[in-house]
Amino acid sequence: MQLNEPLLAGIKSPQDLQKLSFSELNLLASEIRECIIATVSRNGGHLASNLGVVELTIALHRVFNSPQDKIVWDVGHQCYAHKLITGRYTEFDTLRRLNGLAGFPKSSESPHDSFNTGHASTSISAALGLLAADRIQGGNNRVAAVIGDGALTGGLAYEALSHAGQLGLPLVVILNDNKMSIGPNVGGLSKYLSRLSMKSNYQRFRRNFDNMAKKIPYIGDLFFDMVVRLKRAIKAVFYTDNFFVDLGFEYVGPIGGHAIQQLAEVIRDAGNLGKPVVIHVITRKGKGYGFAENDPGKYHGVSSFLASEGLAEPALSEPGGSLSAFTQVFSEALLKAGQGDGRVAAITAAMEKGTGLNLFKQAFPGRFFDAGIAEAHAVTFAAGLAARGLRPVAAIYSTFMQRAVDGVIHDVCLQNLPVVFALDRSGFVSDDGETHQGLFDISLFRSAPNMAILAPAGKEELEAMLGWSLSNSGPAIIRYPKDVCPAGDPAFLEPVVKGRGVWIRRPGANRRVCVAFTGSLYEQVLDGCQRLAAMGIDVGLYNLRFLKPIDEDYLTGIMDDYELMVFVEEGVKAGGFGEYAAELALRSNCPCRVQVLAVHEKFIPLGKRHELLRLNGLDGEGIAAFVSKALANAYASLAWAEGGK
Template structure:
């Protein structure tokens, strides 16, 4: 999309760094916040991007950069899509139209992008641990910089956040954790912690008493040393006696709040007060995801992110494409798991905070007692699934590839070693696009196929996905991983009935002459396109849809070796240790084998862009396949 210039408000226009923000009077911060919110709405309505989370922390962002001396003071954002306002205030406003575009700004904080991005983050719940590491490094260096982490959008539900809190309370380093409590991740927050926070924010007795104590004693800065000690003891007694804040105090944190995260003056005053209080502190700020944009406040999950232009007043999509589109792979999964659950009452579904992203909502709506959103708790989700499987349930764990990385020990220790038949339905496999390297699902083939008692499969299309799920639902020997990409499927017509699939067996799709292409997963559709073009040029390649990286169809590979002179493998995962490696490992043990070329994602960090742009960059699109075939043919002719 061409850049459409958006004019910032008069105050925001003069802010190119936090130093410019600090030149304003305190009374002007409300206006700056309004201008920043309007600018984010204007930008995302045209160029797309994450939306609701950044709108919810506008006042917090302004107050933080006004009070703290960033980047000398260290500010960490968790999760990263809260940081749009932060990026705009730290010198990137004029480049912000390139956000999440190929070659442009990252949608998340990124250390190589700005000195104000102190820690890169795409996954949730890392800020407290990283911030504590920075605080301890500061203590070792005997410097006086401050460390502040903003933990929100459901991030506090993850075990890593509590591991960081527990260690921070023990080490007693000076760190401020801001809990951005908006009751949301992408979908509504779940769990006992969420209910605990709701109790805090709705306790009239506690809030009234807290406000009265605060008013009586005055601001911490203006109080004398003796009075500050009295205030601290009284506050501790109150919070311990009537529960709110007691959890965080038990972990060694001084608890403050809850406060209105949308009152920039309130946020500023509290931050100024807390800046001079030593030790671990937690400020509980209550916010609304999507604040200031009515449609986003009403439908917070829908407005978590937007990819299409919309009317910034009504929220209606502009020039909607009414052409029918193929279903997304995640929706094919969502419909299929319900159909399977209709026939098998032992089927259950589990997802770590992604019922929308992984399309588990249909199962949750139809069978609410058999579908579970466990919150941002990937490790727990897998061991929870293992426990269900141990008691005879057929557990379908719907999880993003990049999130499954966080539960790798549970995959091995709790599932594979015990030969439990958990079905891993791995969404967002391959290069995912604009979310970039923190979300690319390119490692799962490698990290799963070396685990015993694990089938690793990937479908060419919708029909194969459904049939893999059906076959897995009736397989009880051990675990099965089914990986599929983000985005649209092929749009093929597939049978309504499921069919069993022979485990470890591929299929021949096209006969050829000298070169055979073995594809694993949806990239086989690119191979079909490339093979059609090559055929018009008189080049005939064989094409084999392998379906399984483990177990391999070694009979089919042997047949290929007897018929062709060269093998090319292709996959939407890393070249190192993936499907292509599995093929070459098998051939290495054969006394006579043909040369093999592996096509996959190279051993480097691939940045963000559309999936098509990234496939082109790494040479895995139809054009790249054709070029590789011709390169192999040229090498063969030179060696002839």
């Protein structure tokens, strides 16, 4: 690993922090930052968020006795220092690599990861559950939730705060206030926290005065109690407590988030209050790395780069060093649609750049809306826009769309409102692991009445599908991967016909095998067909385009023409398109055999997309092997049946 990290190399568990002085802990913080920068510059990962919480992490582990005491990291993309302190230093160079350390907390990886996280706003709920369970079981352990101000834009966090205040358990909520989630925070909460931060001089004076009062010989404790009662009486008459206090929390802060000793003292005192407490900590995202401090949004999630020079432009962690091609195509197509139709509006849930909506925002700021990390609200808000005649496009990552299923069904589909959902990162997603795979959207939304689901294979199709969806009278999903976007196939230019796909390749008289696929696997099935052709197996290629609705007569007509139909999809098999197609073939008495190649019901670990496709048999080699085996089995069954006659 690193040769200039003597303190960090000696940290085998959080208990080792007790052996170090506060000056040594400050040196340790510098070593941790160097290690994080070196590793992320090689492997990619979340940089700015992790650099901002180094001292806070050290202070927490200095006070808490992990793993008996529990720490829940909201979202979890700021857990690198936590991993280094909890005995994973020697493995840290495997971060975000196949079979390596996850980029998020993972309980199967370490007992110090008390709860798996990867989506925002869950920490307070989970931590409160951990604490309640501990008390029911007779324990007396401490629990802390570390949540950023960005994650507090999610409604789940407020539900948890309300419940925590009601229960009155001694939950420690550390509000890491860095004025950002991935981009600058939006909404009333950000302004409210800024007002609280303005009171920091008062808070500093109060802490110093309280400490001085306690130290007065003989009467210190009595005098301190009198001061506390006096302050409460004055506040009751002249001062309205803040939001957290009104919910039943004690509020401490704001305090500086980069002074380890002060942080440790405050966390220790908060843990002794015996009631829920919010510690408001001000940190600097990207702390200690100038490039990231100056542009923390740019250094939120990065691919590999030269640490001494920073990120090259354009600075996004996408294939080829630029916006992923599918995202770029969508971004430009939506901009064009907005130029041609003043009803088109765009909504994001705190992922403006990641979804490619920044171009639309620059051109039409009055029709662009960032709802914060609140996907469910974003969906229902879009429904409200559509109900008044607009044509909203909500661009949300597939994995985050899971958080808004009820809004899609109840608020959009039930009213058959024309909302377009652009599901970026559908299918396998590189590096982020189980929490970020976009494999469930087909199964989740195929059963929703009125919903159309489209899967483009390339540039021209994505552009045409967006146009079709914006002119459609009901809701539509367009799902596409985080990867390069093919272009130029003549089939991509064929008009979009509701419920029908297009032929990429159609054999002549010899129609034994047809491979029908979801668009994101275009390049993989082409590769597979070339491999099959080398084996002497002639294969038809049918790009499904629509996963719902389906022109069933047209699809059964195709299935009637072939001996073997293989449906290949980048999604979970259970409830997916292939299972529907198999049922359709059975219901329609199609003579062909139907086989489905999709992802088995499991959570997919971290890896690059091409690695995950290979491991799940969805690369060219895997597709060819699956088809050839299915064909061999079909002939074996036929021979057995004929032999039995």
